[in-house]
Amino acid sequence: MMTESEKGHSSSGIIISVASGKGGTGKTTVATNLALSLGSGVQFLDCDVEEPNAHLFIQPTMEEVVGVTTPVPEVDEDKCTLCGKCGEICQFKAIVVIGETVLPFHELCHSCGGCMEVCPEKAISETGRELGVIERGHRNGLEFVHGELRIGEAMSPPLIRKVRSYARPDRVTIIDAPPGTSCPVIAAMKGADFVLLVTEPTPFGLHDLELAVGAVRVLGIPAGLVINRSDVGDDKVKAYAEKEGLPVLMEIPFDRGIAEAYSRGELMVEVMPGWRERFRGLFDRIVEIAGTEEAFS
């Protein structure tokens, strides 16, 4: 557990996770513009490791690429007596004894280490399965980190946790979370000081927002809402937010100019007047709420 002072709640140290439920509502737009509006001393962690996009907008100078692996079993067949205990303990069918041989299935392995622990012959050691890479770079005073899941790799949470491990407690850390509400999103939200939800005022946007709010509640984190393309669709998202006590912190109207700028990889705070101030205002509201409000529940 983090202590209150480590969590910060001041502009000197806060983790803001930007999430949405539904994909394509504008998470990356909000996260990148928020980060770039703040100047130096900000960390940006793109945790949408399946489809990382923030670098296309922030365009950091990359300095480092590191491969990330997860441990998987390797069996020394000379020592193995085919007792089958490894297969018994494995909940994921990732290692089985068939006839005269023991077969590890690395793609199914969750890296729990159970087979290695249980093996009476100490015949199992660990090797690595490649999860993907982490790239680190900077742009002006902003530190940028993202993960990129290897194509064909199913498990994103371990890579997301690895990206999260770059967070520094004295920084403003903005996290771009993946869409959805299951394990990858939880990995990108857990331990954040604030979750900024981004939605659009449509039936799909509302439905997935309700799921995302459910996930935030499970974690007990203060939250607020940005409504993107706020003038399309209907007013049910606003009614829902009011009913749930979820503060609407920003509305971004639909503007073909914004959509076209996005399509080219341009940031609103850099090409459209007034937005830098609005995103700074959004940040101030977040700091205020994270500092004063009890966890959203």
Add this chain to the structure above:
Amino acid sequence: MKEVVVISGKGGTGKTTILAAFASLAKNKVLCDADVDAADLHLIMAPDIQERHSFESGNTAVINGDKCTQCGLCRDLCRWDAISEDFVADPIECEGCGVCVYFCPEEAIDFPVNTCGEWFISETRFGPMVHARLGIAEENSGKLVTLVRQEAKKLAEEKGLDLILTDGPPGVGCPVIASLGGASGVLIVTEPTVSGKHDMARVAQLAAHFQIPAMICVNKFDLNPQETEAIEGMAKERGVKVLGRIPFDPMFTKAMVQGLTIFEYNGASDAGRAVSEVWTKLGEE
């Protein structure tokens, strides 16, 4: 029997809207919503649920405080730091590996099966549909995707239907991989943005990795015609068939708000005609 899975890499490119439109056009099909993490197809299809089943998958450690002697072995073995200092297992952190359960010298750890969600067989105005709802913060979405696809196939066989239209999840991870296995083809719906292009390339690579024939259509193509050209060029280089372009049209959102497909709302619109063309080309594949 054929199964076409609609995916996108990037979320929000219009997968579900376009699949719903296809539902208006296709005959003899089963609809399948494999985006179990944030399922939306039912908001257009208004399914009348005929069968409801719970989805059970995986287990979670629960420490029995009466038996626990706080020896600490479980905390040493757990690689997810899921067990607190006062020996309570956190169900969100628990991976369900069962290592603590196996080694606990007091047999103080229970390992109940998780109910992770529900899945349904429904009737809709467009024919039968199989869909699901994964519980919030749950795991095993890939297994639920596999399950709904199997059930859709069974239903199609029973009813003598020869097509399954599957709405896939965004991304390239576990649920997407589960939505591809054994599919006849995937249609990648993308948009002409730097992120749409980037994500299309990754998901096309994923389809190639699993040797599933891939096709694309560019939605909202007129937002950036140059990027549309670039995406189509990139697709052709990768052997991905280009099926067509769909214009940006607020009509799609208006239809969605009414719970209608574009053809029910205004089939004569430019957007409607463009979707028809994509559908015709898809039929030729």
